Amino acid sequence: MAEIVLDKVTKRYPDGALAVNEVNIEIADGEFIILVGPSGCGKSTTLNMIAGLEDITEGELRIGGQRVNERAPKDRDIAMVFQSYALYPHMTVRENMAFPLRLAKVDNATVEKKVTEAAKILDLTQHLDRKPSNLSGGQRQRVAMGRAIVRSPKAFLMDEPLSNLDAKLRGQMRTSVSRLQKQLGTTTVYVTHDQTEAMTLGDRVVVMRGGVVQQIGAPQFLYDHPANLFVAGFIGSPSMNFMPATLENGALSTPLGQVALGDRVRSAAEKANAPREVILGVRPEHFEDAAVLDEAAKARGSVFTAQVDVLESMGSEKYAYFTVDGEQASSAELAELAADSGSADVPSSGSQLVTRLSAASGATEGGSVQVWFDTEKVQLFDPSDGRNLTYSAE
Amino acid sequence: MAVITSGVDTGRKVRWTIIDVVVVVYALVPVLWILSLSFKTKATLGDGNFIPREWSLQNYADIFTTNEFLLALVNSIGIALIATAIAVVLGTMAAYAIARLEFPGKSALVGFSLLVAMFPQVSLVSPLFDIERSLNLFDTWPGLILPYITFALPLAIYTLSAFFREIPWELEKAAKMDGATPGQAFRRVIAPLAAPGVFTTAILVFIFCWNDFLFAISLTSTTRSRTVPAALQFFTGASQFESPTGQICAAAVVITIPIVLFVLFFQRRIVAGLTSGAVKG
Structure with missing residues (x-):
C-alpha cells in the first residue's frame, strides 16, 4: 500500500x-x-x-x-x-x-x-x-x-x-x-x-x-x-442545461426571460470580472413546477411559462422537456461534450431544456406549465474560456 | 420448422454428398492405383486390373532389403525434421516481431520474405550447386537443410503472423502487470496460445521439406544425404529389361505414411478457438 x-x-x-x-x-x-x-x-x-x-x-x-x-x-x-x-x-x-x-x-x-x-x-x-x-x-x-x-x-x-x-x-x-x-x-x-x-x-x-x-x-x-x-456539463445526469445570456447591471436576460440574480451569484460574477455575454447553467433539479411551491419559495427564484414537449414520469419525479427558442449556447467545451455523448448528431431547432419536477406536478405533455427555477443555484460561465464565473471553493 | 425445411435439407444433402464423393474419388484414385500397383506381382503389373488378382508383398520386401531406400528414408526424416524445427522456431520469433512490434525496416523485411517465396527455385539450383560445392556443403544434410529453411521461412512467417495477430495484445500487457518479464510473457502466455498456429505451420513446412524433389536431386549425389523422392529415381530393376515400377510404387506408399502420421499427430493439437474466453466478444 x-x-x-x-x-x-x-x-x-x-x-x-x-x-x-x-x-x-x-x-x-x-x-x-x-x-x-x-x-x-x-x-x-x-x-x-x-x-x-x-x-x-x-x-x-x-x-x-x-x-x-x-x-x-x-x-x-x-x-x-x-x-x-x-x-x-x-x-x-x-x-x-x-x-x-x-x-x-x-x-x-x-x-x-x-x-x-x-x-x-x-x-x-x-x-x-x-x-x-x-x-x-x-x-x-x-x-x-x-x-x-x-x-x-x-x-x-x-x-x-x-x-x-x-x-x-x-x-x-x-x-x-x-x-x-x-x-x-x-x-x-x-x-x-x-x-x-x-x-x-x-x-x-x-x-x-x-x-x-x-x-x-x-x-x-x-x-x-x-x-x-466542461466539468459542469460532464458531471450529472441528465446534464446541466446551458443557454446564452446577457449580463447587465446585475440582471440577466435569458431565453427564459429577465432574471434577477441572487446576491451570491451577483457578487461572485462581479468579483470574477464577468463579461457581458455569458452562458447560464441550471441543473434540472433546480427547476420546479410553480404550482406546487408556496409564495415565499417562489420569490427566491424566477418563473417562466412554456409548453411541455415530452414528459417522462418516473413515479418519484417527473422529467419535463421544453424547447427554448433562440440560439443555443456555444463554446468549444459544449461542442466536445455534445460530440462525446453523440447528441451533436441529433437535429434540433433551438435548445432543449431538461427539468426535474416533483411528482405532484400537474404538467401534461403538450400542455403549458409555469416553471420556477432557483436563481440562487444558477451558475454563469465565460463562453470564451469556459471558466465558472460563480465558482467558489467553500 | 424442421418439417418444412426437411425437403430442402435433403436436396442440399444429396447435392453435397455428390460433390464430396466426386472430389474424394478424384483425389484418391491415383493414390489407390499406386497402392494397387505396389501389391501386384511383376507379372501382373500391366494387366490393367484395379484390384490385384495376385496379392504380393514382394515389392515392399525388395525395397527394405536394399540399403538405398532405408538410408534415403533416414535422410528424409532427419533433414525434414531438423529443417522444420529450425524454420518454425525462427519463423515464430520473426512473425511475433512482425505482428507486434514497430521497428524500422519492417515492411522491407516482409517484402523480402515475400520475394524469397516468389523466387523460382529452379533458377537457384545451379548457383546453389556451385556455392555448396565450394563450401563443402554439397551432398550433406546441412546442404539440404539450409535451402529448405530459406524457402520454408516465408511460409512460416506468413502463417504464424496471422495467428499472432489474433491473440489479444492485452493478454501480454496483463502478463507484464502480473510480474512477467517479456520472455516469460511470451513463453507462458503468448506461445501456448499460438500453439495451433505453430503446429499448422510445422505441418506445412514438414510437407514442403518432405516432398521436395528439385533440391534433393540437384544437391545430393550419394546415399549420404539423398532423400526418398530423389532416391526413387535411382531404383533399378533386377536387369536392364525390367522396370522397377512395383518397387517405386511401394516406396511411394511408404513415404506417404510419415506425412499421414505427422498430420494426425499434430492435428490433435490444433484446437480451434483456443483463445475464446480471453476477452469479451
Missing part, C-alpha cells in the same frame, strides 16, 4: 501528439480515485503510465515515495484490471489467479491459500477449475479482479473494468468493487467514462479533457462547484 504522486507527468507521442499534459495528482494511501472524461481525454494513457505500460515523456511518477519512471511494470508492484479482462484462456480460473504468484516464485501452499481466499471473497470457489471461456461476463470480470488482489499489491489500476457488462450487472458489480476496495484498503486508480461510476465510487474524481486535468475533488463538490463549463 502506498501513495501515488504524479508530478507534471506528460506524454508526448513520437509524432508530436500531446496525449497528457503536465498532470499533477496526489493520491493518498488507500484512496479510491477516479479518472473520468470523454474518450481521447488521456485518462487511459495516464493509467498506462502509472502501470508502466507506456513511457512517461516528462515529469515524475512516485509510488510510495520512490521514483518509478524507469521501472518495468513488474517491478512497480501494482495490479491492473483490464476492460477486456485479459484472462489467460489456456489456464483455469485457479491458474489465472495463481499466475502472478507463480511468477513471484511463491511456494505452493501460500499460492493455494491466497487463491482460495480470493476466490472466497469474490464468490468464485465453485468455478476454480473452469476455463474462462465457460464463464459468464460477470464471472470473468471477478476472475480479473481476483488475479489483481491475490498478490496484495501496493495499488490497483482499473481500466473501465465494468464497461463490458450489461446495465444491471454493472450496477451490482459497482457496489461490490466499492465494498472490495473498502475491505482491502488498497490505493485504487479507476478509469471510466461513465459519470455514474465516477460519482458513486470514488473518494475523489479527476475530470480530464484533452490531456489536461480540469478539476480534482470529491464527487459532490464537483457537482456543486464545477470549475468550468
Whole structure:
C-alpha cells in the first residue's frame, strides 16, 4: 500500500501528439480515485503510465515515495484490471489467479491459500477449475479482479473494468468493487467514462479533457462547484442545461426571460470580472413546477411559462422537456461534450431544456406549465474560456 | 420448422454428398492405383486390373532389403525434421516481431520474405550447386537443410503472423502487470496460445521439406544425404529389361505414411478457438 504522486507527468507521442499534459495528482494511501472524461481525454494513457505500460515523456511518477519512471511494470508492484479482462484462456480460473504468484516464485501452499481466499471473497470457489471461456461476463470480470488482489499489491489500476457488462450487472458489480476496495484498503486508480461510476465510487474524481486535468475533488463538490463549463456539463445526469445570456447591471436576460440574480451569484460574477455575454447553467433539479411551491419559495427564484414537449414520469419525479427558442449556447467545451455523448448528431431547432419536477406536478405533455427555477443555484460561465464565473471553493 | 425445411435439407444433402464423393474419388484414385500397383506381382503389373488378382508383398520386401531406400528414408526424416524445427522456431520469433512490434525496416523485411517465396527455385539450383560445392556443403544434410529453411521461412512467417495477430495484445500487457518479464510473457502466455498456429505451420513446412524433389536431386549425389523422392529415381530393376515400377510404387506408399502420421499427430493439437474466453466478444 502506498501513495501515488504524479508530478507534471506528460506524454508526448513520437509524432508530436500531446496525449497528457503536465498532470499533477496526489493520491493518498488507500484512496479510491477516479479518472473520468470523454474518450481521447488521456485518462487511459495516464493509467498506462502509472502501470508502466507506456513511457512517461516528462515529469515524475512516485509510488510510495520512490521514483518509478524507469521501472518495468513488474517491478512497480501494482495490479491492473483490464476492460477486456485479459484472462489467460489456456489456464483455469485457479491458474489465472495463481499466475502472478507463480511468477513471484511463491511456494505452493501460500499460492493455494491466497487463491482460495480470493476466490472466497469474490464468490468464485465453485468455478476454480473452469476455463474462462465457460464463464459468464460477470464471472470473468471477478476472475480479473481476483488475479489483481491475490498478490496484495501496493495499488490497483482499473481500466473501465465494468464497461463490458450489461446495465444491471454493472450496477451490482459497482457496489461490490466499492465494498472490495473498502475491505482491502488498497490505493485504487479507476478509469471510466461513465459519470455514474465516477460519482458513486470514488473518494475523489479527476475530470480530464484533452490531456489536461480540469478539476480534482470529491464527487459532490464537483457537482456543486464545477470549475468550468466542461466539468459542469460532464458531471450529472441528465446534464446541466446551458443557454446564452446577457449580463447587465446585475440582471440577466435569458431565453427564459429577465432574471434577477441572487446576491451570491451577483457578487461572485462581479468579483470574477464577468463579461457581458455569458452562458447560464441550471441543473434540472433546480427547476420546479410553480404550482406546487408556496409564495415565499417562489420569490427566491424566477418563473417562466412554456409548453411541455415530452414528459417522462418516473413515479418519484417527473422529467419535463421544453424547447427554448433562440440560439443555443456555444463554446468549444459544449461542442466536445455534445460530440462525446453523440447528441451533436441529433437535429434540433433551438435548445432543449431538461427539468426535474416533483411528482405532484400537474404538467401534461403538450400542455403549458409555469416553471420556477432557483436563481440562487444558477451558475454563469465565460463562453470564451469556459471558466465558472460563480465558482467558489467553500 | 424442421418439417418444412426437411425437403430442402435433403436436396442440399444429396447435392453435397455428390460433390464430396466426386472430389474424394478424384483425389484418391491415383493414390489407390499406386497402392494397387505396389501389391501386384511383376507379372501382373500391366494387366490393367484395379484390384490385384495376385496379392504380393514382394515389392515392399525388395525395397527394405536394399540399403538405398532405408538410408534415403533416414535422410528424409532427419533433414525434414531438423529443417522444420529450425524454420518454425525462427519463423515464430520473426512473425511475433512482425505482428507486434514497430521497428524500422519492417515492411522491407516482409517484402523480402515475400520475394524469397516468389523466387523460382529452379533458377537457384545451379548457383546453389556451385556455392555448396565450394563450401563443402554439397551432398550433406546441412546442404539440404539450409535451402529448405530459406524457402520454408516465408511460409512460416506468413502463417504464424496471422495467428499472432489474433491473440489479444492485452493478454501480454496483463502478463507484464502480473510480474512477467517479456520472455516469460511470451513463453507462458503468448506461445501456448499460438500453439495451433505453430503446429499448422510445422505441418506445412514438414510437407514442403518432405516432398521436395528439385533440391534433393540437384544437391545430393550419394546415399549420404539423398532423400526418398530423389532416391526413387535411382531404383533399378533386377536387369536392364525390367522396370522397377512395383518397387517405386511401394516406396511411394511408404513415404506417404510419415506425412499421414505427422498430420494426425499434430492435428490433435490444433484446437480451434483456443483463445475464446480471453476477452469479451
